[in-house]
Every structure is written in C-alpha cells, then in structure tokens.
C-alpha cells in the first residue's frame with residue numbers, strides 16, 4: 007500500500023441508489039448527477055465510468071475545472087452542466103464543446119452571446135432565476151431585458167434551462183420559504199413562456215427537494231448527495247420512510263474508507279497519550295496508531311471523539327488527531343497487530359461507521375466530510 011489509506015466505491019450501491027431515485031421520478035425526467043467537489047469526495051475519474059454504466063448521461067459540476075475533468079472522463083454522448091464558476095476566458099472552451107452553463111448576471115449573458123457570435127456556435131445557457139434564496143440568479147426586474155435578449159438572439163443563445171435552487175428543502179422549518187420559492191419559480195418561468203420562450207429543461211430540484219417536494223422535479227433533477235447513498239439530513243429520511251412506511255434504508259453508502267494499523271504499543275495506567283494532556287490512560291492500555299490524520303481527511307474535531315472499526319470491534323480515537331496519525335485504544339481487541347485492517351468509514355463484520363455517525367460526533371455534515379476526503383487517496387470501484 008503506497009498511500010496511507012484507500013477508498014472503495016461500491017458499484018452495486020451506486021446502481022441501487024440511482025434506481026431508487028429514478029423510481030421517485032416520472033420516467034421522462036432527466037437525471038443529472040451532481041459530481042462537483044470531486045464527486046462529493048468519491049473521485050470524478052474513478053466513479054464516472056460506473057455512473058455511466060448505471061445509465062446516467064448528464065453531469066452537473068460547479069466549476070469549469072471540474073467540467074474539464076468530467077469532459078475528459080465521460081463518453082461522447084454525455085452532457086455537462088456548469089452550475090457556478092465560468093470565467094470569460096473559458097466561455098470558448100464551454101461553447102465549442104456544448105458544455106452548458108448557468109447564467110445569472112447580465113454581464114455573463116452578454117459575454118456568452120458575444121463569444122457565441124464570434125465562434126459562430128450557439129451557447130447553451132441555463133438562466134438561473136432568483137426566487138428567494140438570495141444568492142445567485144436574475145431578479146424579477148431584470149427579466150424583461152433578459153427575455154428580449156434571448157428572443158432576439160435565438161441562433162446564438164440556446165435556452166437549455168430555466169432554473170433555481172431552494173434555500174433549505176431539507177428542513178421542515180423552511181417549508182413556507184421553499185413553498186414560496188416554488189410558486190415564484192413557476193410564475194417567473196411563465197413570463198418566459200408568455201413571450202414564446204421555452205427552455206429545454208425547467209429544473210430546480212436537488213436531493214432534498216425531490217424527496218420533500220416531488221412536484222419540483224420539472225424536466226431534470228440535479229441529484230448529488232443521495233446518489234452517493236446519503237439522505238440530505240435525518241429529517242428528510244424520517245419524512246420519506248414514514249410517509250412510505252418503509253423500515254430499511256433504501257439508500258446504500260457507496261464509499262468505504264480503510265487504512266491499516268501502523269504500530270501497536272503498551273502504555274501504563276496514568277500516562278498521557280499523543281500531544282498535550284487531553285487523554286490520560288485510566289488502565290494499562292494497548293494503543294494502536296493509524297496513518298491518517300487531519301492532513302489526510304480525518305477531521306481534527308474527532309480528537310477524543312471519533313470511533314473506527316478494528317478486529318470486528320468499535321474502538322475510540324484517543325487524544326488529539328495529529329496531522330498524519332490517529333491513536334486508538336485497542337485494549338479490548340484480542341488481536342490487534344501491525345498491518346490489520348482499520349475501517350474509518352464502512353462495515354466490518356456486523357458493525358458500521360457511517361459518515362453521518364462520524365458527523366454527528368463533530369457537528370459537521372455528510373457533505374462536508376465527504377468533500378474533504380483528499381484527492382490523493384486512491385479510489386477503486388468494487
């Protein structure tokens with residue numbers, strides 16, 4: 007093992023998740039898998055072929071750099087959509103490759119139009135509409151100008167989408183806010199339609215929206231976290247499973263993260279372990295080190311807090327998480343030897359460490375923990 011840990015990606019789990027999510031949607035709705043942030047830490051290049059084999063042909067990213075990676079890795083017929091960052095210098099790259107992109111400012115719309123004219127090739131544009139999140143998007147008072155510009159330049163601006171994003175579709179406490187966004191979105195879209203402008207796709211749903219507000223599916227859904235086997239939050243899982251009266255989790259985590267024991271030592275009672283004085287042994291202890299620390303994706307907030315699986319047992323992380331190591335208390339593991347498997351996330355025997363249990367411990371979210379998994383960890387689809 008060259009690197010200090012490795013990630014396994016389960017194709018069966020991926021296939022299960024995509025099929026489950028598709029079953030929530032009318033068959034004509036396009037499934038765009040969101041693969042921003044290195045495919046939520048799973049690895050764009052590693053996972054893309056498996057996603058394609060599950061029948062997905064549309065990918066959403068945030069940045070142009072991510073779009074380039076997806077473009078390199080994907081099959082010819084698959085489509086790429088940039089939901090965020092594209093610099094004017096890269097409009098040519100996107101336009102000539104039919105990579106579509108969100109437009110939410112008049113400046114970008116004009117720049118895209120100019121580039122499309124110069125290249126004599128239409129730009130595929132998704133107009134993002136401000137419906138209440140107050141982040142990015144055209145405001146209502148800008149729409150007359152936008153509609154006119156689109157109507158006058160149909161050769162060079164292909165309206166790929168009208169879209170928006172919801173500000174908290176996972177939380178019941180945002181129910182009214184999202185409800186208002188939905189009706190605002192519909193109203194703004196109809197202004198385009200009234201002017202004879204029909205987009206290829208109307209789209210607004212992320213994972214949480216498609217579960218909690220299925221009416222938002224539109225023509226295309228942008229599904230990130232749930233494709234990877236996670237609920238956007240526990241509340242969404244509870245709402246879904248109670249409503250459909252199901253007991254087993256229909257989503258499967260596709261990622262397993264493993265490492266190996268680096269060393270095993272005995273420590274007497276009443277000794278401090280690792281940096282500082284945050285952990286004192288209260289019995290003669292056997293400790294094991296594992297070569298992953300905060301520099302390798304294992305959050306420092308799991309100091310004296312995290313658990314991992316060793317020898318079929320759940321064991322605590324003791325002391326501070328270091329840059330490249332954690333220390334475990336393996337006193338209760340009968341056999342714990344150098345080179346033994348350590349499961350940081352995933353199953354070992356009957357036990358499991360989920361990303362969410364991991365994040366409950368440190369008040370983070372699935373999203374953040376996943377996307378902080380470093381790029382250098384080798385990934386393999388199994």
Ligand SMILES: *Cc1c(COP(=O)(O)O)cnc(C)c1O
Nearest residue numbers: 040089171212213228229230231
């Ligand atoms: C990240 C993102 C999504 C996907 O969200 P999930 O909660 O992971 O499904 C959808 N739309 C936009 C605009 C996003 O930025």
